[in-house]
Amino acid sequence: MSEKTVRKPKQKEFTSSQGNKYVLQTVPNSKYLEIMDESVVKDNGQPSISILYPKLLEHVVVQPNGLKVDDFDDFSELREVCEAALKFQQS
Known part of the structure; x- marks a missing residue:
């Protein structure tokens, strides 16, 4: 019987094309599927x-x-950040 390994979330800094910095962190696969x-x-x-x-x-x-979609002045940055988060989670 093998011990269950505790999965540590990966993190990555992301800088948008507008120069704003964000930290992305993976969620467990079960949470991603739920989302x-x-x-x-x-x-x-x-x-x-x-x-x-x-x-x-x-x-x-x-x-x-605590970011919300309405915190972004520019929709293109919202899309860029969310697409980066999605890509990072799937990698």
């Missing part, structure tokens, strides 16, 4: 960004803490 399941639109099976982006900001973007 993706909760974000899917039942009608077409595609993720809804209005659900997905807030969840990524809450669970994967850990600094600055």
